[in-house]
Amino acid sequence: MSMTDTAPARPDAESAKRRDIIDGARRVFFDKGFDGASMDEVARAAGVSKATIYVYFGSKEELFEALVQNDRARSAEHLFEVDPSIDNVEALLRRIGVSFMTMMVQPDHIKLIRMVIAVAEKFPRVGRTFFDAGPCHGGQRLAELLRRQADLGRLELDDDLAAAYMFFNMCQSNAVKGLLFGVGEQPSAAQIEEHVDRGVRAFLATYGARS
Amino acid sequence: MSMTDTAPARPDAESAKRRDIIDGARRVFFDKGFDGASMDEVARAAGVSKATIYVYFGSKEELFEALVQNDRARSAEHLFEVDPSIDNVEALLRRIGVSFMTMMVQPDHIKLIRMVIAVAEKFPRVGRTFFDAGPCHGGQRLAELLRRQADLGRLELDDDLAAAYMFFNMCQSNAVKGLLFGVGEQPSAAQIEEHVDRGVRAFLATYGARS
Amino acid sequence: MSMTDTAPARPDAESAKRRDIIDGARRVFFDKGFDGASMDEVARAAGVSKATIYVYFGSKEELFEALVQNDRARSAEHLFEVDPSIDNVEALLRRIGVSFMTMMVQPDHIKLIRMVIAVAEKFPRVGRTFFDAGPCHGGQRLAELLRRQADLGRLELDDDLAAAYMFFNMCQSNAVKGLLFGVGEQPSAAQIEEHVDRGVRAFLATYGARS
Amino acid sequence: MSMTDTAPARPDAESAKRRDIIDGARRVFFDKGFDGASMDEVARAAGVSKATIYVYFGSKEELFEALVQNDRARSAEHLFEVDPSIDNVEALLRRIGVSFMTMMVQPDHIKLIRMVIAVAEKFPRVGRTFFDAGPCHGGQRLAELLRRQADLGRLELDDDLAAAYMFFNMCQSNAVKGLLFGVGEQPSAAQIEEHVDRGVRAFLATYGARS
DNA sequence: AATGAATGAGTCTTCATTCAT
DNA sequence: CATGAATGAAGACTCATTCAT
Missing domain, CATH: 1.10.10.60 (Homeodomain-like)
Incomplete structure (x- = not known):
């Protein structure tokens, strides 16, 4: 010093x-x-x-971190710009699921994830920056939405956040993982809808209000 | 000569x-x-x-690929060494889920995934090698098990493989993703059990035979 | 204009x-x-x-040179502010020797010397500026004092300037050199007095008036 | 680690x-x-x-240090290759003094000192390496020689090492310092002899056996 | 088959210096 | 007069890879 x-x-x-x-x-x-x-x-x-x-x-990492920080928002921003007229859990989930998956499978998004993961060990801050702004923040946003629906009696949740993560996971199938490993093509809109549909059904079967 | x-x-x-x-x-x-x-x-x-x-x-990459190929089997091997006496869908899933998650969160496994992902873009064969031997193969194995249970009338499946992936996804919560980004600690056995429990319940709610 | x-x-x-x-x-x-x-x-x-x-x-060097020029006087200034009441060669030498050595071993002074030497090759003017204002000027001042004592019959000098340099050298022992090379600690007041004492005795043995 | x-x-x-x-x-x-x-x-x-x-x-410093270490010996080596036939303190001192000063004022030696001093702050080991092999070692060698003469009753020493340093200092006049600061020319053999002569006389006046 | 020794290309980073304003 | 902003040039160091032996 x-x-x-x-x-x-x-x-x-x-x-x-x-x-x-x-x-x-x-x-x-x-x-x-x-x-x-x-x-x-x-x-x-x-x-x-x-x-x-x-x-x-x-430094190079600082630049990369700034890039990650800068791009994080853009991605997650309109994930939750839900049409307020949607007054229907299923439609709501479907809408969010499709947005989510569509974003996730963008080649650039995949590349970003790859880079962040590759760098995360040497520069933990970059990993945290991305994680906080991405999965973490997204989970919280969805959790809030779900809670609102639960309060309306349309869902039965024990743990809001866990349910939110569950939904995202339910929609992914093997698609994202495959892309991360460079296997498989970017799924078509139809395929995405199929994955999401399966996810929504599973989610409602699990958390849908009984009766 | x-x-x-x-x-x-x-x-x-x-x-x-x-x-x-x-x-x-x-x-x-x-x-x-x-x-x-x-x-x-x-x-x-x-x-x-x-x-x-x-x-x-x-080359360096070729060496790394050989390493991945060499180690691939070892991980997934005993995932499916299920005790044949287990005659109960829930117990079976719980058993597999815990094995799966326990393996997934091993620091070395996380590191391997990280490395493979990092290299996947420049060296697609490594990614494919890992993916085929890991997620892909694991999904197929689980799909077979699930099919057997469905045939016994204990599950209702439309798409065996999709259901298998669904189960693995349902168990993950945010734990694996967090580790990949260097955020959060390796979960304890109790936490894993909690994640798996949630996954099993979701899976049965979705695919369980209705009466 | x-x-x-x-x-x-x-x-x-x-x-x-x-x-x-x-x-x-x-x-x-x-x-x-x-x-x-x-x-x-x-x-x-x-x-x-x-x-x-x-x-x-x-340029950077020009700035450094200005700094050296600016600081030169300050150091040597009060080396020769001798108490006029001192009417004794030995006491006089001792007084000057201690002042000289005390100044020389100041960490900042050592650093300055180091910097000047380092720069001297590429920027000779800096070296000369420092040398003229430092050793050179100091030698001349001491020479004058010694001459006065010689005129009083207390010393026998052949070459005033050479005698002056001789005195400074006699006081140094290995202390200054060591510091320049980063070896050894800044000597204590007592150690300085010891060095100076040895120097004064040698000087008087050499140049003292033989009865 | x-x-x-x-x-x-x-x-x-x-x-x-x-x-x-x-x-x-x-x-x-x-x-x-x-x-x-x-x-x-x-x-x-x-x-x-x-x-x-x-x-x-x-590293660059390690290389430089090796260079210093490598060259140190060469310089000091023949400083003390004294003709054993010299059976005379004065001649001995004169011989060593001339060798010493001749070596000291070599342009390459001056450059080496300059470099070492310049580097000493950032890489203390280099400074120490040089100092130990140079001034320090030289002082010890001379101290031994002086001790031998003292034992023969030709010198009166209180502190052998201090006396050795004293001799080297007595020979230097302002010549070496000047060169270090880039002031003045390399002294001629005659000038060196003059400096040494003055040094020898001072040394004998100080440490010569008083019959 | 195995290796000791060597390297060309490339990395991130720093710095003294200069304009346009 | 003062400066914010910009840069060309250079520096130490590393690494995957290859021969001659």
Whole structure:
């Protein structure tokens, strides 16, 4: 610890250049993966010099983490923009399930998950950032929705959050796992609907209000 | 002098040295991850020279693939060594569910999944090798068991395989996903039982024979 | 609009900002060494922008040189503020020797010497600046004092300056050299007195008036 | 601490290539200084690849330290190869003093000292290595010689080592210091002899046996 | 078959310096 | 006069891979 150390003062967290860099980083990281991407390429893709990147981000991981943080919201955002006119548990679940699965199987989403998992061991913060913003947050949002339905007497829940996770899991079949391992094709909308349909039926069989 | 001698063919696929190398590789890969492991370390851990590794394996990825192939069976093997005296769908599911989850949350298993996923994009064969031997094969085995129960009138299945995947998914809660992202601790036996219990109940509610 | 305004001449050599910069530079350079210090840190420590530094100083070395020049006097200044009542060669030498050695072994002084030496090859002017103001000037001052004593018949000198250097060297033992190489601790006052004592005795044995 | 860590096994400490590398390093380091020299240049000068250097030496400092260690002996070696026929304190001192000063003012020696001092703060081991092998060892060797003379009744010493350092210091005048700061020329043999002569006289005046 | 030795290409990161404002 | 922002160039170090033996 030296006495003359002061924080290096990162500029504007909202600057346009910052966004440029993240955009460039997205292109390169998604194309080559975290380890496969070089900061040189990122710089080129972002149209800035490598040194400039380090003005905005302290390291490759920090940049990647910012990217993850930045993209998390976008994905989960409209998962729960449910049409308020839907007054029907089944329709509601179906709607959410399809949104969820459609998002999950996007090639870019799969790649993001892959990268985060690959990096998670060495940089736990990245893993946590993604997990908190993704699965965790999504589970909580769904749990709230389910609770509301339960309060209306349409569902019988013991543990809201567990039920939420259960629903997401019920919809997945083997599709997501397969994509993560690079096996199988991105399922069609019809296939997704099939998976979700099965999930909804299982969920209602389990948690649907009896009588 | 045989005519095929000129080909620089790999030596004995079963040689002891080959196994030594894989053993060393396992130690290092599991410790440092695929990208974090250097061939130098592998060579040291295996007690052979780096050049020797390249006699047996064409590349780092090829070595890793061999490791995955070698270890695949071991994991899933005793998942289905069910006590034939169990004559009860619920007990059977509980037994399999606990075995499954216990295996899944082993730190080494998590690491393996992580590594495979990380490598899957650049080396699809590794992903497929793992997937076929793991989830895929496991699903089929469970599907067979479930079918037998259905034939005994204890379950009502439309799609055996889908039901099998459904069961595995139902047991996972958020535990495995969390570990993959480096969030949360390895669940205790009690917690696993809780997850599995919830899964079994959901499964029976969905697929249980209605009277 | 004066006619000389077009020249990009350095601003006020005495400006307060200039002093601020030198003060910041001192803190950083002494803390991290010349090569270890970055202009960023200097700027931060001085509370100005990096670009401003370049308004006042053409380069890192030039800034360092200004620092050396600025600090030179301060060190040697009170080396020769001898109490005029001291009417005794031995006491006089002892007094000066202790002052000299005490100054020499100050950690900051050692650091300064180190930095200057490190820079001297690539930037000879810095070396000369330091040398002239330090050893050289100190030698001349002492030489004058010695001459006065010689004129009083208390010393027998052939070469005043050589005698002056001789005295300083006689006092050093291995202490300063050790510190320069990072070996050994800063000597205590008692140890310094011992070194000086030995030096004074040697000097008087050599140059003392033989009755 | 990972479980698979093993020492990287540096090859032959005596290999010819190792010497090649040190030779290349010497050329570059002496030419550009420690910080000014790049490993690329060293590699080129040594006629090996950069990676090869790192097979033999763990880091730039380690290489530099090896260089210092390697060169230390050579310098001090023949300082004390005194003609056994010299049976005369004064002649002995004169002989050693001239050898000492001649070595000290060699441009390469000055450069080495400069580099070591410059580096000493960040890499104390280098400083210690040099100091132990140089000044320290030299002082001890001279102390032994002086003791022998004292035992013959030719000198009166209280502290052998202190006397040895004293002698070296007495010979230096301002010559070495000047060179270190890049001021003044390498002194001629005649000038050296003058410095040494003054030193010898001072030493004998101080420590000579008073009949 | 096995290896000791060597390497070319590439990694992330840092820094002194300069404009446009 | 002052600065925020940007950069070109360079640096230490690592690694998967390959020969000659």
